[in-house]
Amino acid sequence: MGIAEEEIKRLKSGNCAENAVFFQAVEEVIYSIAPLLEKDHRYKRHAILERLVAPDRIFKFTVTWLDDNNIIQVNTGYRVQFNNALGPYKGGLRFHPSVNEGILKFLGFEQIFKNALTGLPIGGAKGGSDFNPKGKSDFEVMKFCSAFMMELHKYIGPRIDVPAGDIGVGGREIGYLFGEYKKITSSFEGVLTGKPFFFGGSLMRTEATGYGVIYFTQTMLDLEGKESLEGKICTVSGAGNVALHAIEKLQQIGAIPVSCTDSKGTIYDARGVDLELLKELKLQRRVSLEEYTNTHPEAEYTPVEEYPEGVHPVWDIPCYAAFPCATQNELNDIDAQNLIVNGCVSVTEGANMPSTTKAVSDFLSHKVCFAPAKAANAGGVAVSEFEMAQNASMSRWSFEKVDEKLKNTMQEICKRIALTARDYGVEGNYVDGANIAGFKKVADAMIAEGI
Numbered sequence: 001m002g003i004a005e006e007e008i009k010r011l012k013s014g015n016c017a018e019n020a021v022f023f024q025a026v027e028e029v030i031y032s033i034a035p036l037l038e039k040d041h042r043y044k045r046h047a048i049l050e051r052l053v054a055p056d057r058i059f060k061f062t063v064t065w066l067d068d069n070n071i072i073q074v075n076t077g078y079r080v081q082f083n084n085a086l087g088p089y090k091g092g093l094r095f096h097p098s099v100n101e102g103i104l105k106f107l108g109f110e111q112i113f114k115n116a117l118t119g120l121p122i123g124g125a126k127g128g129s130d131f132n133p134k135g136k137s138d139f140e141v142m143k144f145c146s147a148f149m150m151e152l153h154k155y156i157g158p159r160i161d162v163p164a165g166d167i168g169v170g171g172r173e174i175g176y177l178f179g180e181y182k183k184i185t186s187s188f189e190g191v192l193t194g195k196p197f198f199f200g201g202s203l204m205r206t207e208a209t210g211y212g213v214i215y216f217t218q219t220m221l222d223l224e225g226k227e228s229l230e231g232k233i234c235t236v237s238g239a240g241n242v243a244l245h246a247i248e249k250l251q252q253i254g255a256i257p258v259s260c261t262d263s264k265g266t267i268y269d270a271r272g273v274d275l276e277l278l279k280e281l282k283l284q285r286r287v288s289l290e291e292y293t294n295t296h297p298e299a300e301y302t303p304v305e306e307y308p309e310g311v312h313p314v315w316d317i318p319c320y321a322a323f324p325c326a327t328q329n330e331l332n333d334i335d336a337q338n339l340i341v342n343g344c345v346s347v348t349e350g351a352n353m354p355s356t357t358k359a360v361s362d363f364l365s366h367k368v369c370f371a372p373a374k375a376a377n378a379g380g381v382a383v384s385e386f387e388m389a390q391n392a393s394m395s396r397w398s399f400e401k402v403d404e405k406l407k408n409t410m411q412e413i414c415k416r417i418a419l420t421a422r423d424y425g426v427e428g429n430y431v432d433g434a435n436i437a438g439f440k441k442v443a444d445a446m447i448a449e450g451i
């Protein structure tokens with residue numbers, strides 16, 4: 001077989017595997033909304049499902065840039081504009097070597113429902129690149145971001161499509177992307193969210209997703225008649241934007257987060273994790289979590305190579321509440337069983353779709369309070385919309401105002417999906433509640449807007 005045939009075979013087989021996460025996300029929604037489709041024939045007549053699972057458009061482009069050794073590097077960039085029935089396309093950019101069209105379709109599809117649940121006027125999108133920021137110099141990241149924006153700027157705008165951060169894209173990357181957009185278009189406008197505060201960012205956007213995850217969990221535990229998080233052992237995975245701010249809010253409310261993870265390993269610090277040290281390691285020095293044990297030798301570090309097969313050690317730590325905040329499908333059915341056997345009362349998804357389908361059904365059948373990502377991590381995009389509002393009105397809101405609005409938004413989402421679940425005969429099932437409530441909002445707008 002020649003190189004071309006091999007490449008075609010690889011791409012074809014890659015393509016099938018690529019779509020697995022997208023189908024996983026779509027299937028969950030279809031199962032949840034089936035009773036609604038049976039009951040209300042308008043959705044079938046207007047072909048809502050067929051229209052909703054197909055992105056409005058996908059842009060795929062080549063990003064060519066020069067590294068610090070003057071070697072030309074080539075990456076692929078994407079923007080998946082999924083649905084704008086409720087407002088401009090909105091959703092993050094992910095820079096990670098695993099990025100492909102299937103992953104971005106799954107993330108863009110989820111984003112439609114998440115954004116609908118916020119009650120704010122934003123549609124769903126996602127984008128990114130297989131560029132790996134890890135180990136790159138600041139200049140290399142800057143050069144990549146400039147080259148990426150050279151193409152992306154054609155497709156975005158404050159009333160068209162407003163990207164933000166996700167894995168591998170934080171304030172630094174958004175700053176470089178914004179700078180390039182400004183240079184190309186000569187306009188200073190709210191075309192990206194998650195900007196640093198001193199040039200148009202919103203206070204609290206950095207903290208919003210992680211804080212929102214905890215506000216959601218507090219409301220859910222309250223509605224379900226469970227004990228609050230105060231004084232409780234909590235496990236968290238991830239050590240990025242979402243995980244660190246979930247840990248921060250847990251500590252602020254008197255809970256005891258004892259773990260975090262990165263792509264290389266897991267830290268278990270039974271006395272509670274040292275957040276200042278974590279921030280130094282992951283946000284400033286961008287190094288592996290292994291270094292945590294240099295300062296805290298009594299903490300346990302397990303490198304990925306030593307994980308038992310098919311099991312993540314972070315979900316084997318006994319806890320009251322678990323918060324998967326790293327990446328998709330990081331918590332499988334064996335992990336779910338470990339959490340259930342160890343008496344875990346609640347699981348909240350900070351990452352997008354971190355639990356496998358089987359893990360979710362196990363949590364639901366064992367009556368674990370389970371908060372799905374599209375509801376629980378919506379605080380990030382909600383504050384992104386607040387940033388758009390501030391940019392559009394050339395104003396600045398205080399930290400307290402944003403925090404109050406965030407808290408209120410998370411409480412409202414939680415209550416609405418709990419009520420929806422009850423109305424549809426699946427009380428306590430926040431997965432079905434979120435899917436039905438999100439779908440109805442988008443579908444009704446699509447019907448009203450015509451084909």
Ligand code: NDP
Pocket residue numbers: 165166167168169209238239240241242243261262263264282325326327328350351352377378380381
């Ligand atoms: P960051 O890039 O800040 O952090 C990601 C963290 O997850 C890092 O600790 C990283 O490890 C770890 N990680 C990433 N990929 C893998 C992998 N394949 N296996 C194991 N660990 C991995 O991203 P965020 O915190 O922003 O995003 C985390 C999750 O939250 C994602 O699912 C994202 O889609 C979701 N999310 C993010 C929002 C936001 O506002 N940022 C909003 C809503 C959802 P390492 O340090 O080694 O790279």
Ligand code: 2IT
Pocket residue numbers: 090091092093111114162163164165166193352377378380381382384
């Ligand atoms: O998954 C997500 O909601 C995000 N990465 C944030 C999206 C946004 O536009 O703020």
